[in-house]
Amino acid sequence: MTEGGIVGEFLSLKEGTDADLLAMQCGDFYEFFADDAELVAEELDLRVSKKSSHGSSYPMAGVPLSELTPYLKALVERGYRVAVADQYDTEDGHAREITRVATPGTLIETTEEDARYLAGVVRVSDECYGLAFAEVTTGRFLVTRIEGEDAEARAITECYRYDPVEILPGPDLREDEDFLESLSERTDGEVTLHEKNAFAPGAATHRTREQFGRETLSSLDLETEGPEVRAAGAVLSYVEETGLGVLPSMTRLQPYGADDFVSCDVTTQRNLELTETMTGAGRSLFGTVDHTVTSAGGRLLKEWLGRPRRSLGELHRRQDSVGALCERALAREDLREILGEAYDLERLASRATHGSADAHALLRARDTLALLPEVADLIGGDDRLAESPLSGIIERPDCESAATLEKALREALAEEPPKTLREGGLITKGYDAELDELVERHENALAWIEELGPREKADHGITHLQVDRNKTDGYYIQVGKSEAEAVPETYRQVKTLKNSVRFTTDALEEREREVLRLEERRGELEYELFCELRERVADRASLLQDVGRAIAELDSLASLATHAVENRWVRPELEESRALDIEAGRHPVVEQTTEFVPNDLQLSESRGFLIVTGPNMSGKSTYMRQVALIVLLAQVGSFVPAEYAKIGLVDGIYTRVGALDELAQGRSTFMVEMQELSNILHSATEDSLVILDEVGRGTATYDGISIAWATTEYLHNEIRAKTLFATHYHELTALADHLERVANVHVAVDDEGNDVTFLRTIREGPTNRSYGVHVADLAGVPDPVVSRSDEVLERLRAEKAIEARGEDGGGASGSGTQQVVFDVGSGQFETASTDGGSSGEEADEQLDPETEAVLSELSEVELANVSPVELMGRVQEWQGRVRR
Ligand SMILES: Nc1ncnc2c1ncn2[C@@H]1O[C@H](COP(=O)(O)OP(=O)(O)OP(=O)(O)O)[C@@H](O)[C@H]1O
Known part of the structure; x- marks a missing residue:
């Protein structure tokens, strides 16, 4: 360190942290110096001034103490890690030390409704990953282990699902550029390289035990030193290191297993537009079905959509709740009205433990706790709701303790406290005897001063006299200039103004000192009492989290019920079978904006694979997505857009549809398509639902058909997954005759005359032609091109340049053209020239006798x-x- 003084201190503190920026407290301001000042000023539009220190001049930019939070938030949201150094008194002045580092995953001062997860990812081997997800604003802490051949892809999918704002890769991963690249493609999280030791098995286990209790690991069946425990330990150490003091809000370690949820990989979540649309425009599924009235409810509903469940018991519980709420419209609306008053208790709990909750935050906690009995009465007072699982949800938190805490807050907090914490006015009368006495003396002293003016006026016959106070002069008696001579001797002049003179007296000075002393003492005592109260709330963090969670659950369920009623959705029958029976199903998002034509779907043990054909734009993709979304909603516990639905539970939903976003990243569409296909063929099981849209389209026709063909066989024969496969290759429709469980359906069109009308109706059997030229016409392709296309198409049709041939050898005909036929028996293409006579049907017909x-x-x-x-x-x- 070459510089001394305040800038020297700043630079030396900065050297000791790996944060990008340092905000150092200097009295009433947090200051940034040197390069940091320039950068912050640029980012946040602050004024840069100059600070001279030990003969040099440095740029300086600062923000008032009370305004640090929004600035920190803005900097962190732009990707900076900001260290904060606070000032404290020492015997010979002040000293400063770094007390915390604000980073994306540990930013508690967020106003965003979305969860902000901090993730730890550990790789033990290619087939074993451990993950931990912590949400510092709510204290949630989840861990999971992922094992198997596709562990890496699934680990990335988990990261996508929680969309962490900050990721801590373990020692084995930080050098793996491919992995880090995949992560950054799939999430918006900042990657932070936290110290390797924190991931060490022993240290991490120790830390996890310290946080959640010695016995927790064994009672949760988590392996000591296991990868998920290592990830958890690293996350805890990071949160501690950033100095936020939110660790106590992390009260519960929640392990989850992949088997609890329906697998729904990143691609599928994107393809089905669960929480965001592929183009960024229009509504996602969440945007459509979200009627929650609290931010915690919205967060939970979003989580549910991203994590459909496989347990029939849990799904029935949700369905029963939604069903009861659907039936009781008035009670549902009352419930939503009450919940609408609730604040985000999970976040309040974190802010209490962090020490950043002010009196208004505690009042909000109090008011939200007070809703609990109201909600319980509402549910208990309605037979239908009372007998539903809703009553279990409201009884889950410890209502008695909640009432006690609510009472304590009611008895302690003033109704309209100031925003600041050190000026008094926070605590209500009757809470603390010492405070009450102080307040009384303070009020008496103030009353004495208040009465001083009228008293002096009367005693000394002065008309223009008033007693007032300002920052520089303190209390004073102000007398009009004309009467200034008439004041008694006890008055001492302190200031002369244009029209008046200010005086003080010994008695007033004494009272003033008393008022100031009492004010200071009152402020201190109230602050102490408030901090005690806040700590008491922090100690009950897990209670607040429970109540918050119950409110969020009720809100999500009421939201599902509201949407179901408003859109005539029905409760699907759920069963452990291979059936999928949907009558008059609709697409949940498209039905909002279109006169939707409903469609049926039947899949069963003997009919498990549908080849969907139909012209472009006829509705194939919509139909298939609609099926996937209905299954997904059913496994969220929601009602579904249909007149009737029976859903055999699936263990995974896999889709391969257009790859818009990948295209934007400049990757070959076909390569992406094949990677996605490969993932599906590796991951899907007999119990999965697979949706394939146009597989093989991105390459040469023969390659494309061959891949589509082989994929169909593999899915049908080996995996046996329930599959819907939309294709423009009509050749594939012949497969229905040869593969037992394959059936054809098509989207019907009416093509009487020259016009084609899309009927949007699914019918049995294959389509007999495609209508690409018609769509080209609709899209405004110039007339000469459209009519020439029609001519060419007619020729091709007449000549049947490509067609399928079944095992019986029938099908192809024509003469004088090159024929490409697909032999279903052999699964091979054959090229036959009718005049060359080398092979194929035409050659046979032309043999001489x-x-x-x-x-x-x-x-x-x-x-x-x-x-x-x-x-x-x-x-x-x-x-x-x-x-x-
Ligand atoms: N059942 C339906 N009722 C009303 N409109 C529908 C229905 N199905 C699809 N549509 C509308 O038809 C249009 C085309 O649908 P979709 O993209 O599903 O067609 P497609 O057959 O998959 O097309 P392509 O083969 O070109 O990919 C969409 O705008 C969609 O909103």
Whole structure:
């Protein structure tokens, strides 16, 4: 350190932290110096001034103490990690030390409704990952282990699901650029390289035990030193290191297993537009079904949509609750009205433990706790709701303790406290005897001063006299200039103004000192009492979290019920089977903006694979997504857009549809398509739902058909997953005749005359033609091109340049053209030239009679009855006849 003084102190503190910026308290301001000042000024539009220190001049930018929070938030949201150094008194002046580092994952002062997860990711081997997700604003703390061949992809999917704002990769991952790149493609999280030791098995286990209790790991069946525990330990150490003091709000370690939830990989979540649309425009599923009235409810509903469940019991519980709320419209509206008053208790709990909750925050906690009995009465007072699982939800938190805490807050807090914490006015009368006495003395002293003016006026006959107070002069008696001479001797002049003179007296000064002393003492005592109260609330963090969670759950369920009623959704029958039976199903998002044509779907043990054909734009994709979304909603516990639905539970939903966003990233569409296909073929099981839209389209036709063909066979024969496959390759429709569980459906169009009308109705069987040229016309392609396309199409149709051939060998016809036929029996393409006669149907038809006769004799030879010599003679004879 070369510089001394305040800037020297700043620079030396800065050197000791790996944060990007340092905000250092200097009296009533947090100051940034040198390069930091320039950068912060630029980012936040602050004024830069100059600070001279030890003969040099440095840029300086500052924000008042009370305004640090919004500035910190803005800097952190722009990706900076900001260290904060606070000032404290020492015997010979002040000293400063870094008390916390604000980073994306540990920013508690957020106003965003979305969860802000901090993730730890540990890799033990290619097939074993441990993950921890902590939300410092609510104290949630989840861990999971992912094992198996596709562990990496699934670990990334988990990260996508929680969309962490900050990620701490373990020691084995930080060098793996491919992994880090995938992570940054899939999430917006900042990657932070936290110290390697924090991930060490022993240290991490120790820390996790310290946080959640010694026995927690074994009671939760978590392996000591396991990868998820290592991730958890690292996250805890990071939160501690950033100095936020929110660790106490992390009260519960929640392990979860992949088997609890329906697998729904990143691609599928994006394709189905669960929480965001692919183009950024329009509504996502969440945007459509979200009617929650609290931010915690909204967060939970979003989480539910991203995490459909596999447990019939849990789903039935949610359905029963939604069902009861659907039936009781008035009670539902009352419930939503009460919940609408609730504040985010989970976040309040974190702010209390962090020490950043002010009196208004505690009042909000109090008011929200007070809603609990109201909600319980409402549910208990309605038979239908009372017998539903809703009553279990409201009884889950410890209502008695909640009432006690609410009472304590009611008895302590003043109704309209000031925003600041050190000026008094926070605590209500009757809470603390010492404070009451102080307040009384303070009020008496103030009353004495208040009465001083009228008293002096009366005693000394002065008309223009008033007693007032300001910052520089303190209390004073102000007398009009004309009467200034008439004041008694006890008055001492302190200031002369244009029209008046200010005086003080010994008695007033004494009272003033008393008032100031009492004010200071009152401020201190109230602050102490407030901090005690806040600590008491912080100690009950887990109670607040429970109540907050119950409110969020009720809100999400009421939201699902509201949407179901408003949109005539029905309760699906759920069962453990392979059935999927949907009558008059609709797309939950498209139905909001379109006169939607409902469609059915039937899948069963014997019919598990649908090939969906139909013209472009007819509605194939919409139909398939609608099916996937209905299944997903059913496994969230929601009602579904249909007249009737029976859903056999699935263990995963996999989709392969357009790849808009990947295109924007400049990757080859076909490559992406094949990677996605590969993921599906690796991950899907017999119990999964697979949606394939146009697989193989991005490459040459033959390659495309071959891949589509082989994929169908593999899904049908090996994986046996429930599948919907939309294709423009009509050749594939022939598969229905050959693969037992494959059936064809098509989207019907009415093409009477020259016009094509999309009927949007799904019918059994394959479509007989495509309507691409018509869509080109609709899209405004110039007329000459459209009419020429029509001509070319007619020719191609007449000549049947590509068509399928079944095992019976029928199907192809025509003459004089090159034929490409697909032999269903062999699964191979054959190219046949009708004049060349090398192979295929056309060649057969053109054989001359002599050759035909030879072939017929050949086929009749019974090898067992012919000697080799005789056979050679006959072959020689046949050759002679054919070669002629
Ligand atoms: N059942 C329906 N009722 C009303 N409108 C529908 C229905 N199905 C689809 N649509 C509308 O039809 C349009 C085309 O649908 P979609 O994209 O599903 O067609 P597609 O057959 O998959 O097209 P392509 O083959 O070109 O990908 C969309 O705008 C959609 O909103």
